[in-house]
Amino acid sequence: MVDATKPKSVPIAIALISLLAIPFSYAVAYLSFFHDNPSAVLGVGVIALVLPAVIAYALVFRHMPDNVRKDPFLYIFTVFAFACVLDLLIGFTLMGYTDVMAWYFASGEPYLNTAHGMAINIWDGTVHYALYLTIAYQMAAGKSYRRTGLIWVGSMMGSGMVFLVGNLIGVFANHVEPSYLLNVPFMLVPIFIAWRIFGQSSPSSSPAASAGTMATGALTIALLSLAGFSLFRLLVAFNPETGITSGWAGIEPYLQSPMAYPRLQIAVYAFWLAPFCLIAALSLWRTSSQGISHWAWIFVGVVCQGQFAHIIAGMSDKNEAAYQIASGSSATFVIANIAVAAVVVWLALRQSAATK
Structure with a gap:
């Protein structure tokens, strides 16, 4: 049983909720209706961006002190950690270990079916995932997350600039689907995190x-x-x-x-x-x-x-x-x-x- 009053319960809860991405991905793969409908893929993506935060609040965060319950970034990191598990499954699909996300390349984001797409999904599913859990604990415990937060900001911004612009001007320029919009929050949130960190640091x-x-x-x-x-x-x-x-x-x-x-x-x-x-x-x-x-x-x-x-x-x-x-x-x-x-x-x- 996770003690919802302790800071360590926050990353544990985020990790457990993120694992729901595994049955979620298999369920969507089974429902072939989504596979040839780009708008439906976008809808599924929106659900994936909302549902983890709702579950986190209902089961854990509402029992936590105000610094956790009212911090929007902890809910966002819950969502992003959920997305990390999906990205790891995409990476494993591209490496040939599973085919659970194979449908997504046709109706979702075909540009992920590349060497670069494989690499960034593996990075997101491992390094970014670890950073989310670490920063979430540091936030909940009132510890400094300056270094880990800035590393994450740089990683997300650098990855996003190359990936999102590359999709628009490269060989996949004519294959950008509505699900491309799902990447927008992943570029905006790092800006606000950086703003918070810079604001918390006194000039010295x-x-x-x-x-x-x-x-x-x-x-x-x-x-x-x-x-x-x-x-x-x-x-x-x-x-x-x-x-x-x-x-x-x-x-x-x-x-x-x-x-x-x-x-x-x-x-x-x-x-x-x-x-x-x-x-x-x-x-x-x-x-x-x-x-x-x-x-x-x-x-x-x-x-x-x-x-x-x-x-x-x-x-x-x-x-x-x-x-x-x-x-x-x-x-x-x-x-x-x-x-x-x-x-x-x-x-x-x-x-x-x-x-x-």
Whole structure:
């Protein structure tokens, strides 16, 4: 029996309610009426976005203190966790472990039936799911969720920008169904969470920690290198035939995939991550600010999610053979892409230590 008066009961309740997505998905798969009716698919999606929150209130949250019962984000996270289980089932379907969600690719979101779609659904069903449970507990217990919340914000925003825009301009532009609208809440909620976190944090700054040391110099070089590498990969993605880019195009042919996702991912890095790296490199030698620390953790989410999706999709056999990462260059591809994430995590840890 879950004790509905304790903070730990919140993530437990969310986890238990989210598992209802399994029988829900099998029931919808059995009812073939939905399979050829995009409007019906949208209706089922709306039910999936409402029902978990109602169940959570009726069984658990109404018995909790005001900070839980009246916090809309806990209800939203219950819904999103439910969606995570559905996404995990989609990922398993694409990996061939089940066929329970196979119908959804025809009438729901056909663009999920791609290497990128598989990768982002696996990420959502594992990492985002764990973040929902963690943040829900931190909220219920009155603990700080700044770091976990900002990582989630970055992960959701980065994923959404690449996925939603890629669907509209890529090969699936003529196959966008009404269920596409179900993605809108997943882009709006992170903005409000970020607004809350930034509002709760009092502006603070401290002298630059360890300025002039080898560690600071090394991180500065790493950030400048990451900015340069991001711009270089943009050239590879859009102009792979020149001498300076052709070599890397052979290592990372996925950048030339007719799917828009890899090019959009690199564009996000070139136009969003690279400028931040330059600003962050400068901040290492000046007063450390809470704002840089906040944005560093947001970019941890952006880059970790982006690199996971990019690596998994690039090496997946769901791509055409011409765009798959060759076995001979896979080590270089993986190491280079992991290094991108490692630099951003290094910055976030360093900035957090400097602003404590």
